[in-house]
Amino acid sequence: MKKILYTIIACAVLWACNMEEIPEAQISVEPVFGSETGLEMYTNSFYEVLPTRTTLYTNSYYIAVNSVIKYLTENGFSSQESSGWNWRTLRNINYFIANCDNESVPVATRNNYLGIARFFRAYFYFDMMKRFGDLPWVGHPLDVNDPLLYSARDPRALIADSIKADLNFAIAHISNERDATCSTITKTVAAALKSRVCLWEGTYRKYHSEEGLQSTANQWLQEAADAAQIVMDEGYSLYTGGGVENSYRALFVAKTPLSSEVLYAVTFDSDLGVVHSGNRQWTSVTFGSCPSLVRPFVHTYLKLDGTPFTNDAGYASKSFVEECENRDYRLSQTIRTPGFTRVSGGAVVPTAPDYAYAITGYQTSKFTLDDTQYDNVDVCDNNVILFRYAEVLLNYAEAKAELGTLTDGDWAKTVGALRARAGITGGLTTKPKTVDPYLQGEFFPGITNPEILEIRRERGIELSFEGFEWSDVCRWGIGEQLTKDWEGIYIPEFEVPYDMNDDGKLDVCFTKQLNPSDKVPGVYYLYVGEKLSNGANNNSQIADDGHTLVFMKDQKRTWHNKLYFYPIPANDLVMNPNLGQNPGWN
Known part of the structure; x- marks a missing residue:
């Protein structure tokens, strides 16, 4: 619904942005900047820059994808393929800031x-800074003769300070503290973004000594x-x-944002034809x-x-059905x-994973x-959440833990509350005092602080698939994690059909035969041999342990650390050689 409004408004804004190219005797900025209605219409155009579906980052330490990641392939990515150096959005914002002075x-x-x-402007620059590092700071709309068009980049530290200054102004001056519709930028949304920015910058500085x-x-x-x-x-x-079994997922499948937790979401309305393709994705x-x-x-x-699942004896050889039992309810809602x-x-139908899609199971x-x-x-109309309270709680907890002041x-009130919502009963009121060796050894070997x-x-669990994966990899400096095999479910036996959703019907058989005979009707046969019939490597193979499914093993x-930017x-x-290239790239 918002999208339709913003599209209509955009026409008026484009006219406003080009005003100064029209002789002053014919038109002025007064119609837009001389009334609150005009200011509101103009700022509504800024919402067009926000994503309209969950952003998926293939560069993740816990997500496998059905594609070759060129960015992580040796010599597979270069400046010729890079993109994103687009400043059109900034000019629109800066034009408004420069002209919003009508008394x-x-x-x-x-x-x-x-x-x-x-x-x-802070939102724009934060995305650009995370992607490219150093940037030119442009605080006014540029014309064709502006020397900034050919200037060098400013240090990333200056960009970070400038982003923070913008957010401080927003927090101090936006009049609405919160919005029941979760569809406008408020003081608390600005504060949430500031917590995200400052956590990113603080941890990046801590874990990147260079x-x-x-x-x-x-x-x-x-x-x-x-x-x-x-x-x-x-x-x-x-x-x-x-309840513990449905509350978490309910946030993401709701049409109307659940405003007790959601600060801002992009909303849709199928009656108006404003929809997205989430289910297809x-x-x-x-x-x-x-x-x-x-896995x-x-x-x-x-x-x-x-307690950790990995404390259980034999956890590594548990079947899919076994490993799903008695777990944090966010697993079954993810x-x-x-x-x-x-x-x-x-009709309500028991449904197993689709093994044509579920590349790891x-x-x-x-x-x-x-x-x-x-x-x-493309008919989905569930909301797409961009800011929610759970992230803010995690930002608070992480910042305090990094400072050594977490009580x-x-x-x-942060991690304990999130785990309670997910049905966990233990460890909710006191911070941890011992390191989980599995978590440390598998993902964060350089971290010794249990908090x-x-x-x-x-x-990782609470914010899974919400677009924070790559950002967290970069700020924590754990890029090496992206080189690990994409391990999937444990397969006890091959050539044996399994009931994967425990409904009494057989769902899948993992086979090493290219053309198995005597197939059971209704069973999906997933070939896990090393080679296809044409001699090419098969995407779905088995790890060296002889049981673990691995996707794109080859x-x-x-x-390389240059990949952080x-x-x-x-x-x-x-067009502008003065920009200079990021270290390690040519």
């Missing part, structure tokens, strides 16, 4: 809309905690209306990249008593586990509407 509009009103504009900024990391971490506290003081709460083999969790990450989900159902033709269900009628057409009370380890566990991914696109360097 016929009250100062508080102007500052409110300036706060919204500066929020969007930046030479480690001594300033704590200042940013404290500001992350302070910004999160602004949101926490506003009265938000975790949504629990669906998560169910169609041909539409998307089939993002699936890897080592699935093992990080705790048991319901709050992937298809035994008991998962869908609606087909009005773990098929995502977190964002998928239950009715199968939504799978093959039991902090733990209880930080557990918060990273929680962040794809060799490599890591993308190269400046070659064409942009040709």
Whole structure:
């Protein structure tokens, strides 16, 4: 619904942006900047830059995808293929900021809309900074003769300071503290973004000694905690209306944002034809990249008593059905586990993972509407959440843990509350005192602080597939994790059909035969031999242990620290050689 409004408004804004190219005797900026209605219409155009579906990052330490990642292939990516150096959005924002000075509009009103504009400028620059590092700071609309068009880049530290200044202004001047419709930028949304930015910057400085900024990391971490506290003081709460088995997923399949927890979401309306293709993204083999969790990450989900699943003897050889039992309820609300159902033709149908899609055996269900009628057409109207309270709680907890100031009370109201929502009963009120050796050894070998380890566990689980994966890899400096094999489910026996959702019907057989005979009707046969009939390597193979499914076992991914930032696109360097290339790229 918002999209239709913004599209209409965009026409007016394009006219406004080109005003100065029209002789002043014919037109002026007065119609837009001389009234609150004009300011509101203009700032509404900024919302067009926000994503309209969950952003999937293939560069993740816990997600496998059905594609070769060129970015992680040795010599597979260059500045010729880089993209994203686009500044059109910034000019639109800067034009508004430069012209929002009409004294016929009250100062508080102007500052409110300036706060919204500066929020969007911060949002734009934060994305650009995470992608490219150093950037030119442009604080005014450029004309064709502006020397900044051919200037060098400013240091990333200056960009970070400028982003923070914009967000401080937004927090101080946006008049609405929260919005029940979750569809406008408010003071608390600005504070949530500030907590995200400051946490990123503080941890990046801490874990990247090459930046030479480690001594300033704590200042940013404290500001992350302070910004999160602004949101926490506003009265938000975790949504629990669906009980431990449904509340988490209910957030993502709801049409109307659940405003107790959601700060901002993109909303849709099928009656108006404003829809998205979410179900196709998560169910169609041909539409998307089939993002699936890897088994080592699935093992990080705790048991319901709050103890690690990996403490159990024989955990590594448990079948899919066995490893789904007695686990954090977010597992069954993130992937298809035994008991998962869908609606087909009005009937509730037990549904196993689709092994044509589930490349590791773990098929995502977190964002998928239950009715199968939504799978093959673009008709989904569930909201797409961009800011929610759970992330803010995790930002607060991580910042405090990194500072060494996390208390039991902090733990209880952040990680403890999130785990309680997921049905976990143990370890909710006191912060952890011992390191989980599996979590440390498998994902974070350089971390010895049990608080930080557990918060990273929680962040991965709570925010899975929500677009934070690559950002976390970069700020924590764990790029080497991206080179690991994509391990899937454990297969006890081959050539034996299995009931994977425990409904009494056989679903899949893992076979090493190219053309197995005597197939059982209704069973999907997944070939896991090494070679296809044409001699090419098979994507689905078995690990050296003889039982673990591995996807794209022969794809060799490599890591170099230059990959933390993308190269400046070659064409942009040709137009402005003063930009300089990022270290390690040519």
